[in-house]
Amino acid sequence: MAITLREHATARSIPLDAIAGRALAVSGVLANATPDPERPGNWLLRAGSLVGAIRVPAPAPRPPDTRAGDSLTLRIVPKTPVRRLFFLLGFILDPARAWRQERDGTVDVGAHEDVMPALAYAVERQIDRALRQGVLQGYQRVEESALVVRGRIREAEQIRRHFGRTPPIEIAYDAYTPDIPENQILRAACEALLRLPDVPDDVRRRLGHQRVRLADATPLVRGRDLPEWAPSRLNARYQPALRLSEAVLRGTSPEHRTGGLSLDGFLFDMNVLFEDFVTGALREAVREHGLVGRLQDPQHLDTAGKVRMRPDLVVHQPDGRTPVAVVDAKYKTEKAGSYPSADLYQMLAYCTVLGLGEGHLVYAAGQHGERVHEVRGSGRPGGGGGVRLHQHVVDLDQEPSELLFTFRHLAARLAANHIQK
Known part of the structure; x- marks a missing residue:
């Protein structure tokens, strides 16, 4: 049996063996796998950000049934080509x-x-x-018992294993091998x-x-x-x-x-793939402007250093010590009709800790366009010079050259802010 689902699509009701259904439910492969209350014998399956294919083996036969069931192949098709x-x-x-x-x-x-x-x-x-x-071949360290001396005798092993008697001889040598x-x-x-x-x-x-x-x-x-x-x-x-x-x-x-x-x-996690691509591309792009990008740069929210934070990318001045910009990548929006507010709160915390006037969130292209939010009462005492939170959109369907140009353009904006400072 084969089931094909689409990444982040609506749930489908599928006839499914209870053993296979429970295995999928607890595996973490799907965003949702529950029995269909309206159709006994069916399961509601919904894919999340994992794409690829897995095989669930057939359950062992049980008396009085002497036949084993069919194995299940689950395919999850990505939205991205x-x-x-x-x-x-x-x-x-x-x-x-x-x-x-x-x-x-x-x-x-x-x-x-x-x-x-x-x-x-x-x-x-x-x-x-x-x-x-x-x-390709290379040198590998080999330790073995042999009848002839080759390389170096391992005296301690010779005494421990053979009480000093020979042969065999405990030796060690470097072998040129494909292993x-x-x-x-x-x-x-x-x-x-x-x-x-x-x-x-x-x-x-x-x-x-x-x-x-x-x-x-x-x-x-x-x-x-x-x-x-x-x-x-x-x-x-x-x-x-x-x-x-x-x-x-x-x-x-x-x-x-x-x-x-x-x-x-085999499964790709599109969340991780998108995050790694965005931060890696931006790190290479800001390097062209002499800036230093650090992935998963460790920070602390509190002065006691107990609340940890790890922005996806922090861009520093050429000295590598002074932050210039902070970027977080988000593959999928979670709320219909708007970006998740939690992303803005998270980015505001990053900007506050790093002392930055701007923060940048990068999303995969969806139904929402680019937006800028100016936070009330943030920044300097008295509410002046508020923090600006930018929400960018990246269309993954673009040609590679166009896709990388998008990050060059964003890197240029970050570098311009550095020059202005």
């Missing part, structure tokens, strides 16, 4: 390169218009490019995608081929932290594939386990 979504992802993975070369930040998704086929295609193509010059973190991550990404629903057959075959090419890399244990790697000249051709593969593994590793029922799949 898939190509634009992957441009945002490519920018987040490598913002400096994408900012300089704009269109090169777009992840290649071929002709696919759905999230899962596009993701699988993109990862396979990046891995194929990484491996065209052969599988390095970079190849382990690429192999794990191939294996993760092969387990997911909606991967096209031709892409599935190519992913299997890439997994064979990476067979000498040790399989990663699901649920454990990914191995660490450091960007260098030697692994430069691997870096786009590694960043995309890590995004896949972080999106699939939780497995959405619910009371012993595993929900395999």
Whole structure:
């Protein structure tokens, strides 16, 4: 059985097995999953900001029924076109390169218009490019028991394990091998995608081929932290594939386990994707004006330092100490007919703590236009020079060059305020 929902659309009444319905209800995948009071056997399902696909396995058969039910595939379609979504992802993975070369930040998704086929295609193509010059090798520390001496003898282990007798000999050495973190991550990404629903057959075959090419890399244990790697000249051709593969593994590793029922799949959180894109793009844009942007800059609301606040982006003067502007990204408005008032209260608190006369909220394009609010009685004693709260709108359907121009324009406004001061 397959169910397709649209991001932030109205709830749909779907015939659904009670076990699968309860699994979805507690998984956090959907904004709402409750039994339909008007239609017994149906569940009301409404998607939130998570997009992608998951698979709910079939429940085990129970007497007197000897047949297992069908597995359920849930697809959540984003409002943003898939190509634009992957441009945002490519920018987040490598913002400096994408900012300089704009269109090169777009992840290649071929002709696919759905999230899962596009993701699988993109990862396979990046891995194929990484491996065209052969599988990367590097030095790895090896500790083992052997019949001949190689490298350094581990005296403490020799005594502890063998009471000083030989052979075997406990040795340690550096081996030049393809079993390095970079190849382990690429192999794990191939294996993760092969387990997911909606991967096209031709892409599935190519992913299997890439997994064979990476067979000498040790399989990663699901649920454990990914191995660490450091960007260098030697692994430069691997870096786009590694960043995309890590995004896949972080999106699939939780497995959405619910009371012993595993929900395999991959999900983008559009809230996080939009926030990371907006703040990353603005940080690159203000850098062109000599300003310093800091993401999630830690602040405190109170003088005792007990109430923490983390604005999405605080722009500082070139010295990196004096705030110039504060920006918060909001993917979706929550109230029909207006922006959420809570966003304005939050931004006013940021401006008060940072001593700024302006604050900027950036929303994804919706039914509301750009607005400016001047706060009464704020700013200087006597109510003069009130704080202005700007609510900007970004249309994600624009071409990449137009989208980045929007942030260059906003950065220029922030820089102009700095010059005026």
